[in-house]
Every structure is written in C-alpha cells, then in structure tokens.
Amino acid sequence: MILDGAMGSRLIDLGLQPGIPPESWNTTHPEDIKQIHLEYFNAGSDIVLTNTFGGSRLKLEAHGHGDKVKEYNSKAVEIAKEVCPSNGYVAGDIGPSGKFLPPVGSASEVDFEKNFSEQTAILADAGVDLFFIETMVDIKEAEIAVRAAKQVSDVPIFASMTYKKTKRGFFTIMGNSAEQCSEILKKAGADAIGGNCTISSEDMIDLIPLIAHSTDLPVIAKPNAGQPQLVQGKTIYLSKPTEFASDILKTIKNGARIVGGCCGSNPKFISEILKQIMGEKK
Numbered sequence: 001m002i003l004d005g006a007m008g009s010r011l012i013d014l015g016l017q018p019g020i021p022p023e024s025w026n027t028t029h030p031e032d033i034k035q036i037h038l039e040y041f042n043a044g045s046d047i048v049l050t051n052t053f054g055g056s057r058l059k060l061e062a063h064g065h066g067d068k069v070k071e072y073n074s075k076a077v078e079i080a081k082e083v084c085p086s087n088g089y090v091a092g093d094i095g096p097s098g099k100f101l102p103p104v105g106s107a108s109e110v111d112f113e114k115n116f117s118e119q120t121a122i123l124a125d126a127g128v129d130l131f132f133i134e135t136m137v138d139i140k141e142a143e144i145a146v147r148a149a150k151q152v153s154d155v156p157i158f159a160s161m162t163y164k165k166t167k168r169g170f171f172t173i174m175g176n177s178a179e180q181c182s183e184i185l186k187k188a189g190a191d192a193i194g195g196n197c198t199i200s201s202e203d204m205i206d207l208i209p210l211i212a213h214s215t216d217l218p219v220i221a222k223p224n225a226g227q228p229q230l231v232q233g234k235t236i237y238l239s240k241p242t243e244f245a246s247d248i249l250k251t252i253k254n255g256a257r258i259v260g261g262c263c264g265s266n267p268k269f270i271s272e273i274l275k276q277i278m279g280e281k282k
Contacts, residue, residue: 055076
C-alpha cells in the first residue's frame with residue numbers, strides 16, 4: 001500500500017504562517033487542501049491522510065482554536081472523500097497532543113483519553129476508512145490513542161512512532177526501543193505499526209527490520225525527505241525523489257508493506273515510489 005507524502009510542509013510552501021494551525025485551512029482554504037489530496041491520489045497514493053494531524057482539542061487549544069475541533073476534523077474528512085477514487089482510502093490523521101505526562105509535563109492519562117476519544121469519534125462519524133496515529137514520541141500516549149480509536153470504531157488502526165537513531169540503535173525520545181513499541185501497540189489493538197518522520201529514508205532502511213522482526217503485523221515506513229536544513233530562513237529538505245524511492249524499495253525488501261513520505265516529500269516522491277515498485281515487478 002502506498003501512502004501520501006507531506007501535508008504540513010506543502011501548506012507552508014503555499015503560505016501557511018507560523019502560529020496558525022494547519023487544520024484551520026480546512027475551512028479557510030478548502031480548495032488548496034483538496035488539490036493536495038488529489039495530487040497524491042493522481043501520483044499513486046492508495047491512502048491519503050486527512051489534514052487533522054494537530055486536530056485534537058489539546059493541540060488546537062494551544063493555538064486558541066479549541067472550539068473548532070469538530071468543524072476542522074469533519075471538514076477535513078469531507079474534503080478528502082470528495083476526491084478519493086473508488087479504490088482509494090481516507091485515513092483520519094491523528095498526531096501527538098503536544099502535552100506530556102509527568103515528570104516531563106503535567107498532563108494525565110485521563111486527559112489523553114478524553115482528547116483522543118473526542119477526535120477519533122468525530123473522524124469516525126465523518127466516515128474515515130481507517131485511523132493513522134503518527135509521529136508519536138511517547139509510547140504511553142500512542143497506546144492511549146490506539147485504545148481510544150478502538151473503542152469508537154472498528155475500522156483499521158495504523159500506529160507509527162517517531163524514532164531517533166543513536167549509537168545504541170533506534171529509540172523514541174522517551175527511551176523506548178522499536179521492539180518495545182511494537183509489542184505495546186499490537187497489544188493495544190493496532191492493525192499496522194511502524195515509523196515515520198524525524199529520520200531520513202536512508203536511516204529508515206535500518207529501522208524497518210527491527211520492527212518487522214518484532215511483529216507479525218504489517219509494517220509502515222514513512223520517512224522524511226532527508227534531514228531539514230535552514231537556508232536563508234527557510235526550512236528545506238534535500239532528498240531527491242529518485243534516491244528517496246530507491247530507499248523505500250529497500251525498506252520494502254526489509255519488511256515494510258505500507259510506505260510513503262513525511263516532511264519535505266511531495267507527489268513527485270510518491271509517483272517515483274510507484275514507478276520504481278512497478279519497475280521491480282517487471
């Protein structure tokens with residue numbers, strides 16, 4: 001299965017200003033969001049993620065948009081479904097809340113449960129085909145999000161952590177290994193698990209076997225288009241579609257079954273992934 005590429009970095013290129021939640025564009029710039037989804041489907045994506053990564057109440061409240069949770073999430077699903085082909089799927093995208101449990105922060109597990117139960121219920125009512133819980137740094141928060149999604153709907157749940165490559169291997173910033181996260185997410189009820197964001201496609205090649213060897217669930221690989229670089233005040237990603245897609249082919253050989261791009265990627269990356277996959281099959 002081929003996922004889409006970046007949403008946030010695409011919106012920044014289109015003029016999204018700092019401090020403005022990307023989800024607000026579902027109501028202020030719906031045609032731009034629709035065009036991005038359409039371009040990904042046309043490039044070969046089987047699944048696109050709704051523009052709801054930061055659409056939970058805790059995340060939106062940080063921007064003063066806490067009263068827009070239902071509006072932003074419902075509209076996001078509506079937009080994606082308008083351009084979804086008959087053989088495509090719309091995934092309700094769910095990112096971290098931006099809050100942390102003690103001793104790092106002051107949020108509670110109950111706070112997380114209420115936060116994700118609300119968002120997943122709205123996305124389910126709007127008609128998503130699956131949930132995509134992604135870029136999670138705290139396995140406990142990810143676990144709660146998966147359980148919340150499980151309680152509101154029986155659609156599939158994809159869950160993806162973000163890892164940092166260290167001398168000892170791949171770990172979340174909270175210190176959990178890929179193997180530990182895989183076990184916890186499966187037990188919580190995830191139907192597919194993997195890694196996304198933070199690391200490049202090259203590093204993802206080494207991460208995927210660790211996940212694949214620790215689970216019998218389908219494995220997700222959605223890396224960044226290289227490491228971000230600040231050039232003249234603008235964040236850019238230097239990876240090229242051809243080298244990125246080549247790395248994705250290697251992740252597939254290492255066990256990935258659901259692949260796409262994260263920050264810095266665009267429809268050209270997706271079309272190149274499809275091109276190289278089809279080339280391998282000839």
